[in-house]
Amino acid sequence: MLCFSSTVALLSNPNPNPKPFSVSRRRFLFALHAVNPDAITPSPSPELEIHPLSRRQNQLLILHPDSQSNSNGGQETEEDLLKKKVVEEMSLATRRIPRFPGAVDRPEVERLGPAPDLRRILLGDDRTLKQALEVRRGVATETLKFAFRAGKLSIRYSDNLVSRLPDFIDRVVMGAAAMKETPELAHLSFNARAKQYIQDSGVVPLVKWLKHNSMTYPQIGKLLCMCSGDLGSVKELIEWLKSIYVKGKYLGAVVTKAGPIWEREPETLEEIVNFLEKNRVRREWIGFVVARCPQLLGMTMDELKTRVRFYLDMGINENDFGTMVFDYPRALGFYSLEEMNSKVNYLKEFGLTTEDVGRLLAFKPQLMGCTIEERWKPLVKYFYYLGIRRDGMRRILVTKPMIFCVNIETIIAPKVRFLQDIGIKEEAIGGILVKFPPFLTYSLYKKIRPVVIFLMTKAGVKQEDIGKVVALDPQLVGCSVTKKLDVSVKYFLSLGIHHRTLGAMIADFPMLLRYNLDILRPKYIYLRRTMVRPLRDLIEFPRYFSYSLEDRIIPRHKILVSNRINFKLRYMLASTDEVFNQRVQEAVERRRRFELGGKDDNLSHSDTPDAAPVTLNSCLDKN
Template sequence: MAAATLPPSHHRLHLHLHLHTPKPSPPRRLRLAAAAAASRLQNPTTTHYPNLPPPAPPPSTSLVAAEEASLAPRRTYRFPGSVPSSPTLPDTADGGLAAAAAVADDAVLRRALEVRRAVAGEVLVAALRGGKVGGLTYIRNLTSRMAPFVDRVVVEAAAMRRDRPELAHQSFNARARVYIEESGLVALVKWFKHNSMTYPQIAKVVCSSSGNLEKVRRMIKWLRSIHVKGEYLGRVLAKGDTFLSRSFEELEEIIYYMESCGVRKDWIGHVVGRCPQLLNLSMDELETRVRFYTDMGMNDNDFGTMVYDYPKALGFFSLEEMNSKVQYLKEFGLSTDELGKLMAFKPQLMACSIEERWKPLVKYLYHLNISRDGMKRMLVVQPTIFCLDLETVIAPKVQFLQDIGVRSDAVGGVLVKFPPVLTYSLYKKIRPVVIFLMTKAAVKQEDIGKVIALDPQLLGCSIVRKLEVSVKYLRSLGIYHFVLGQMVTDFPTLLRYNVDVLRPKYQYLRRVMVRPLIDLVEFPRFFSYSLEDRIVPRHQTLVENRINMKLRYMLTGSDEDFSQRVREAVERRARFEAGNVEASDSQATTDGAEATAPASQDGWEADT
């Protein structure tokens, strides 16, 4: 055999090659050299020794690290977001490597926390979707606003691994799902949505409870006990900032104090539902606010009614803002008692801004020649005016009055005489009345401004129940259409009297006084005088003295003026009967001039 005849040196060569081979699979160059040496060894005639390659260079540091990494045991499986343990780096004199490692660890921790938050958010979305709370878009919008509750889920799910051994072997997802189910969030969110709460409000309530949803359920039960009903339950929970953290004893003390101040027990739910900020007040602050109104002369009934009408007047605005508004209203000349009555009647004044609403309105009224006393009357008669917007509500109505013929210097008098005109709808109330007066009541276009200026209360009358009924009755008396327009122009208040007031006076005029209809047409103010106190007594006086005079001279003036006219008429008749015709005629001319003067004064009393 050829292999047996190999010299010992060849055996040593084969051993040497295996000892110096750096890897099981040598490089291509070494493999070629080994193949050549093997071919020479198999040829016995070969007398040359093989050429050995130079020794391999020492491996690099990265190659060593790669070998160590390949030989390290496999990393154990962890859930997404877990933080792997890293070896502690030795402290160096420079400290830069340790600082860089700390920054890297912080970034790893932050990323891990974000991953857990994302996982908890997905678990929450799955739980809400499984509970059929709403659509996917609604649920994701709700979850995006519940970041504090998601953090709570992360913390509680992590704590379950330590505190609850039966859940220690479960994954983070499973523990998060268990916490969400045990908290009862799904049922609570469905209840909130059923009570018309929006998803921002739901998220606010859930996050403000600090994860204690049982406290929210007990608070809902307590709110129901004080008669907070329907959708206001959700509003109270959403708008109440800190009362969820207060004890029920403190809340009961607030309710009891409001009841003692005049707010009825069955009103409490209405008040709290519309101003939940009341539950955030301390007892000292609440007492100060109540004393602020009672010092203006309000009794318990007025205070309770005011709080019921506008609960925000008690608990929404700051004391500084309330004091500034009260001081501004006092500048109109209101006394403290008048101001208290005004606030009890219109507490919504507290919601108006001084700079944005009241000052521009006062300046506008001043340019309409309305004095401070006139503004005071407008404020007392119709305080709603100071709550209206100037540009969109008040100014268009003033412009309309000027357009129909009311003089600019008389517009202020119209507003002072009848302030509610500014609160009526321009297109549903004011314009239809003006059109009715110009068509059905036959008021001429050039006289309509005069009619409104003389009696602006016509703009507040109902067309169907008042104006149309009066016009039909007057036309039924035989008054022509154009004649009625003249009567209304002379005496616009004629259309505001009830038919029950007009009928007995007309019957007395025609049946007892036996006066023609022309007398009524010439003096329509006849209907403004009291039948029992003015018309009947003076008519009887004329009958007793056997004299007669026009209605204008009969009814106008005071009783002394009327007695003087009667004496003069009796004297004229006596002289006439004595045959002194010339003296009677001259005296009649003088008396007629005297009788005309009081008639121009138009002293008349309204019939109520």
């Protein structure tokens, strides 16, 4: 400050014969004022008078001494008044960095930024007006920040929020300019008028209330910029949204994505809600539905009725329609009718009727969120490459429609490569997917791989047989390792079956591990105690557990006992009733011939493994 005063005194020295400036003194002034040394006049005018102005105004006087030519000449022109007002407005914008009590650091010069080039402002009319507008925006910004801080909002929150309010700041500038036409406020400065406009708008208490209702500052900024009218209508709208059970964290998303719904009449919004309730969308669901599809509140009643009729005409009843809207609200209000019709027609190409598509959308409305070109067509081409035809695709679509909503590269392709890695041929992969479509929905690292590792380590399945096991029974992958597979393996090992033997049984009949113990125990007890069969018979024919005890095993065992004959489990159970009765008659005839002493040539024939030979003990028991 001392250097600056010395410089001013030096330039205003009334000595008529000043000494010419030295080079060092000119460099000193250049470093002090950041101006061209040649622009400093060696002999300043002795009539130059220093007024008690601010630092920036003093700089302007030093750099532009001709701007004060009218100070001694009488009346100032209109252009001079405009330039003076620009200078005054520039002096309003603070350039100091806020400091707090106890701070030990001081703001650096480079952090404050260079002083504005006032000469560029004063050169042309357009530049002057633009710069004046920017000055007023800066003043309005600082005034708004000060108002937020006065409302007990933090400095960082105020700065972040104001940075999101460019449109609202423009409204403050225009509102403050319009206040000048009011006689009561015409004498006030622009700062006072901007402060008065901010206070009259009620933006500070509204921001605090919105922040209390869990709205983020980007949402608040977007909302204030969108609302060009009375801000009080925003509060009324949010109170109404809370009455229909819209949660606090979704309030900001609804009011910013639904459009200017605060301009609509409350009766219109209530009519939309009542119409949804009439179509079985429960009142407690409305908040969830509106939060995920705010566009519903911006529709007209005719458009909403057309969309509801679109789904009801496909055979969806009202109960299913309500749950469909709850599961995926965007299916009702986000997509255009042309896009919805094109997706329905594409699904019909798989051989589905309109009613089938309706049931499919009621079960999985997320299908409406998938695009045809980016999601469905690449998936259909990939399935065709795997050997799946239209009937197989229809089965996949009807059984697990979620598959048509997932990504091919990240979800489906890695699982297909995994099937190839465990030894399944490419031509068999399509059949596996058609047989068990949920396979594609399981996690590769959390579900599929752990099951395969368990089968190879705990269940005794060989590595060369693991592909066969998965191909024969892909449903095995969907079983829980701890609650299902491990329990079944421990039960079979407790029966005395060896670890590797159990692996061979699983390779022969993979469904063995999917039966509940309540089904396995009665059949095993009947086999060992009533039928008096050895464990070896069970190892040779593990499919024994797949037959019904009451309908197949017990009736056929009684027939064998009554006729005093014996079959292996394979020939006893794995045949139809006609074939079984024929085998029983042939065995009885052979036994009768043996008892009569006749020689049965067919008894030792190698091509007739139908019945086991009748033992001598059975004949003695009959006698």
